[in-house]
Amino acid sequence: MTHYDLIIIGTGSGNSVLDQRYDGLKVAIVEKGTFGGTCLNVGCIPTKMFVYSAEVAGTVRDSARFGVDASVNSVHWPEIRDRIFGRIDPIAEGGRKYRAEDSPNVTVYASQAHFTERKSLETADGRTLSADKIVIATGSHVSLPPVDGLTDDVIANPALPVHTSDTVMRLESLPGSMLVLGSGYIAAEMAHIFSALGTRVTLIARSGVLLSAQDGDISRRFTEDVTDRWDVRFNASTQSVRATPSGIELDYTDFDGECATVAADVLLVATGRRPSTDALRLDAAGYDTHIDGRVAVDQYQRVLTDGNPVDGVFALGDASSEYQLKHVANHEARVVAENLLAAEEGELISHDHRFVPSAVFSHPQIASVGLTEEQARHAGINYVTVVQDYGSVAYGWAMEDSRSFAKLIADKSTGQLIGAHIIGGSASMIIQPMIQAMAFGIPAKDLARGQYWIHPALPEVLENALLELQL
Ligand SMILES: Cc1cc2nc3c(=O)[nH]c(=O)nc-3n(C[C@H](O)[C@H](O)[C@H](O)COP(=O)(O)OP(=O)(O)OC[C@H]3O[C@@H](n4cnc5c(N)ncnc54)[C@H](O)[C@@H]3O)c2cc1C
Numbered sequence: 001m002t003h004y005d006l007i008i009i010g011t012g013s014g015n016s017v018l019d020q021r022y023d024g025l026k027v028a029i030v031e032k033g034t035f036g037g038t039c040l041n042v043g044c045i046p047t048k049m050f051v052y053s054a055e056v057a058g059t060v061r062d063s064a065r066f067g068v069d070a071s072v073n074s075v076h077w078p079e080i081r082d083r084i085f086g087r088i089d090p091i092a093e094g095g096r097k098y099r100a101e102d103s104p105n106v107t108v109y110a111s112q113a114h115f116t117e118r119k120s121l122e123t124a125d126g127r128t129l130s131a132d133k134i135v136i137a138t139g140s141h142v143s144l145p146p147v148d149g150l151t152d153d154v155i156a157n158p159a160l161p162v163h164t165s166d167t168v169m170r171l172e173s174l175p176g177s178m179l180v181l182g183s184g185y186i187a188a189e190m191a192h193i194f195s196a197l198g199t200r201v202t203l204i205a206r207s208g209v210l211l212s213a214q215d216g217d218i219s220r221r222f223t224e225d226v227t228d229r230w231d232v233r234f235n236a237s238t239q240s241v242r243a244t245p246s247g248i249e250l251d252y253t254d255f256d257g258e259c260a261t262v263a264a265d266v267l268l269v270a271t272g273r274r275p276s277t278d279a280l281r282l283d284a285a286g287y288d289t290h291i292d293g294r295v296a297v298d299q300y301q302r303v304l305t306d307g308n309p310v311d312g313v314f315a316l317g318d319a320s321s322e323y324q325l326k327h328v329a330n331h332e333a334r335v336v337a338e339n340l341l342a343a344e345e346g347e348l349i350s351h352d353h354r355f356v357p358s359a360v361f362s363h364p365q366i367a368s369v370g371l372t373e374e375q376a377r378h379a380g381i382n383y384v385t386v387v388q389d390y391g392s393v394a395y396g397w398a399m400e401d402s403r404s405f406a407k408l409i410a411d412k413s414t415g416q417l418i419g420a421h422i423i424g425g426s427a428s429m430i431i432q433p434m435i436q437a438m439a440f441g442i443p444a445k446d447l448a449r450g451q452y453w454i455h456p457a458l459p460e461v462l463e464n465a466l467l468e469l470q471l
């Protein structure tokens with residue numbers, strides 16, 4: 001058994017816990033997969049690089065509306081793919097090398113870890129490790145729906161045309177057609193990427209609206225806007241999938257119980273992600289978990305056992321968070337980095353999950369922060385809303401945009417914003433002042449008139465929305 005001051009399990013945001021303050025500690029990092037975790041290797045970063053190519057293709061296709069005669073002649077998938085992973089793969093390897101070879105106080109174990117006792121671990125290749133302090137940062141993994149023909153073995157078989165976000169971005173060639181099962185973040189982003197690059201997309205949605213967790217006005221507009229580009233099968237309950245000589249077939253029953261079959265070259269399964277905690281055997285350590293498998297933590301990111309914090313054991317990111325978002329995992333890693341070094345309870349810092357923003361990088365793009373109108377109503381808040389079209393400001397005229405809008409929700413009793421939801425180009429960027437106002441408690445009226453808004457830039461849509469709020 002080798003003893004360490006600190007063991008970190010998982011190298012996504014877990015890897016960013018270590019800074020110079022840890023140089024004097026004896027540290028072990030255990031990573032079973034590719035160094036750098038989901039966001040870098042198979043998540044946020046490659047998807048958004050593909051989305052950028054998709055946007056370029058989409059802009060060219062849409063150019064005639066702006067008096068520009070251009071067309072997409074061909075899309076070179078292998079070049080796009082290799083440019084993206086040609087940049088990402090060396091970063092992952094560089095990160096591994098830095099920790100494994102250039103950090104004298106750190107030992108990297110390339111293996112899967114599980115607990116044997118509260119502060120003891122065993123790796124799949126037979127090493128036994130213990131530590132004074134442990135960080136669980138094992139992230140999440142694809143969750144397969146209960147559908148006949150969809151098993152871990154099928155997903156892992158590279159000869160079968162069944163993919164998840166882990167594999168679909170490394171396809172050999174651009175498929176002619178794709179079935180996308182799911183209607184959340186990954187489905188919306190991947191359907192956009194592949195359809196904009198030329199793949200015929202059929203999306204299988206189990207409800208009547210896509211991105212159903214968004215504010216109702218946003219998800220309805222998104223659903224309307226994509227159905228002319230993607231063949232969406234709504235209210236579809238997927239029964240089975242099977243490989244055929246030419247690709248894949250999927251059987252579903254519709255709202256009326258009628259059976260239907262759709263076929264394509266490949267299937268992408270995008271039906272959510274589960275916290276990666278099963279393999280950790282947390283019961284051997286006695287740690288508390290939520291019903292969905294997340295490790296239970298307090299506001300200081302301390303792991304709990306029987307509801308009480310375990311001294312020196314922390315968790316962060318998708319393994320423990322209710323938000324599966326990289327900026328949240330990074331925030332929690334910063335909290336853990338501080339709290340691992342805290343000498344006493346009074347020095348602990350708390351995470352801040354009050355206003356967690358997110359964006360869906362599809363087309364149209366969506367960004368949101370705070371409560372949806374449905375949540376505000378359910379919470380019994382005395383709220384007011386405003387919907388402001390992109391087309392109401394000069395930049396929206398330039399964009400010839402008649403579909404995009406920003407929706408703000410404010411608390412009438414406090415004058416504070418409680419929700420902001422934007423659907424349209426650059427939504428993920430122009431929402432930032434709303435996030436800032438909510439985080440720092442700036443009243444909506446002050447936000448509108450307490451600063452200049454550059455004319456004629458797109459954020460004027462938010463300035464006008466703020467001025468329209470009947471507070
Ligand atoms: C396709 C896709 C797109 C996404 N896009 C965005 C986006 O645009 N914006 C955003 O905010 N979020 C996005 N996310 C979510 C984001 O990637 C995650 O929230 C974030 O990466 C979680 O970080 P983490 O450190 O908790 O876990 P991870 O980055 O998943 O790291 C966990 C690491 O632990 C390792 N591990 C697991 N179990 C063990 C074990 N028992 N022993 C040893 N090692 C183990 C894993 O191999 C992995 O490397 C996306 C996710 C996906 C899948």
Ligand SMILES: NC(=O)c1ccc[n+]([C@@H]2O[C@H](COP(=O)([O-])OP(=O)(O)OC[C@H]3O[C@@H](n4cnc5c(N)ncnc54)[C@H](O)[C@@H]3O)[C@@H](O)[C@H]2O)c1
Nearest residue numbers: 145182183184185186187206270271272273324359360361
């Ligand atoms: N831009 C971003 O920030 C971004 C992008 C991608 C992923 N992510 C993160 O990763 C997480 C995982 O993404 P995701 O799209 O897999 O999950 P998700 O939770 O966003 O969507 C899951 C989808 O699968 C559907 N589904 C679940 N079970 C099903 C079944 N049995 N049959 C049919 N449909 C079923 C749900 O209705 C939902 O539409 C997201 O929740 C998000 O936090 C973030």
